[in-house]
Amino acid sequence: MKKFGVYLAAVMTLALILAGSSPAADFAGKKILLVDSYHEGYEWSDGIVRGAKTALEGKGIEVKIFRMDTKRQSGEEYKKSVSLKAKALIDSFKPDVVITSDDNAAKYLVVPYLKNTATPVVFCGVNWDASVYGFPCKNVTGMVEVTPVPQLLEQLKPFAKGDRLGFIGPETLTSTKEAENISKAFGLRLEKYFSKNAEDWKTGFAELQNKVDILLVDSDGGLYADQSEELIAFVEANTKIPTGTSYDFMAPYALLDFAKVSEEQGLWAAETALKILGGASPDSIAIAQNKEGKLILNARIAQNLDQEIPYTLIEAANQVIQ
Template identity: 45%
Template sequence: MKTKVTLLLVGIILITIISGCMTTGSTITESMATESPTKDIKVGEASTKTFEGKKILYIDSYNAGYEWSDGETRGIENILNNTGVELKILRMDTRRNDSEDFGKQEGMKAKSVIEDFRPDVVITCDDPAFKYVIMPHYRGAALPVVFCGINWDVSIYGAPYENTAGMIEVSLTPQLISYLKEYSKGDRIGFIAGNTATDRKNAEYYTKLYNINFTRKYHVTTFEEWKRDFLKLQEEVDIVILENNAGITDWDNNEAQAFVLENTRIPAGATMDWMPPYSLIGITKIAEEQGEWSAMTALRILNGTRPSDIPIVTNKKVRLYLNLKIAEKLGVIINPEILKNAEIIQ
């Protein structure tokens, strides 16, 4: 029987991650005290296995063109290519339409697709697909489900179930804040992000799991609001966490980079792979890891492993970024250890 995942378990795993050490290069990989999800099928062997006639349905909570979803999709496709598996992709588009009613409607559509396609395994990426498809329609069902990208805690959905295996998505924000404090004049921490359910959940769990108390916290919907509140934070706090900009519909990358470079007066940090151009340091999650793990786990299930025998894990890889333009703007001298390991943005 799979043990119920709780915040305590996630907290223990995070301590394991944070207490680890960096590898050389731009990817940080930490060891995890869990069974390898790919012990039955190695990555290099996946293409030599034959799963002809087997079907996997991948349900993306969001949309093609969103960087995180695209990374998860690449990870899944990289593993499943040449395995013989028939892969079908369904996009729910809940990032651009995040109402409860829309989510339930898309959940019913996904249920119809499952009934028509009759997959051997379903992969769900991110919270909405699990919340609106698996929890109401396939909880404890015969259909095996592999989830990834669920932020922080699956117990809010009553999971894990007997028919599920999965990877929880976490951020190494305390480590990011620790780096930023080397270049700040105080300890006040600010937060700015889009006004999506995921962004609000992240802010909540930073406090719940990490005991991070934000002096100022802003959730915005437009680029003008983001610029306004970014300027406020330069006066209100000493460190800024720049969370996801995905919920900001009129975001302009070039204008944002120019605006940040002109107006940055305090160190900022990024947790998403596309936000380092606007921050001093980024310690970011890797979407491909979620997709690759999910696809490999789906192959394990097709190979006969029961979902309930596969431990829940968290992501264990991040990329380290350093923005030299912003470092120069702030007049900071960068720790050589960061320079040695970071991917440089100039």
């Protein structure tokens, strides 16, 4: 009887080991290519990659990452040429699924070279509306990125003297599309400023303090990272109105941050890629949108604004910048 118990335990242990290893065994030899529209070191992109790696770790899949770097190199000809390089990598690497992040990969790679082909594509980080690219289609699905503007404005309005809204961001496709979609989706009139560089961003930020009552601060796209200390000091000294953002790495630039979670995008995209590797068809998977968020309060800016922050808001915040 004792021998039988030992034998049974051994069988059960082996079964558990095999069950735990079956996902990796199922996907052994499979390949996934992740095409990032931007660059390593840009916190939004880095979060997407972290999320994807979390889902793919230990699955036995060969993963490659191609970075288009279209934030720092935003010329039209460059975007087209780097997309051709990505397509050449797809032809040589022959991935079983391609994951793309953000709009430029969708616009310059997926639409001209992958849409309605035999290569399954999962996008993430496409701003607001994927139908502008003809998604979904037979081989493409993904997660769009929607900014929680109503939630952000709800928190900011008690600190505002009026209802004029402003928007500031870099002069990029992503930022201009963000402003357009906010206006369209919520019927809001925005006073917009798109900056050419960090100095121009400071000019726009200062101008909008006197033109609007609430300012929405878009991601800088990592373009001004080298001047972040200077810009944060400028913001703290020159903020006169309530400001809000939706990226955790932009929290030092705004009074309130209702932050989207980039890891959510990468995790969903990679888990969807696994479903496709498991036999699901892309056109059977509905387009999703982000749901996660965290509230960050910048007490340094609140102090400079001479605003009394309700205890309920402090208590609700996931993070307070002191």
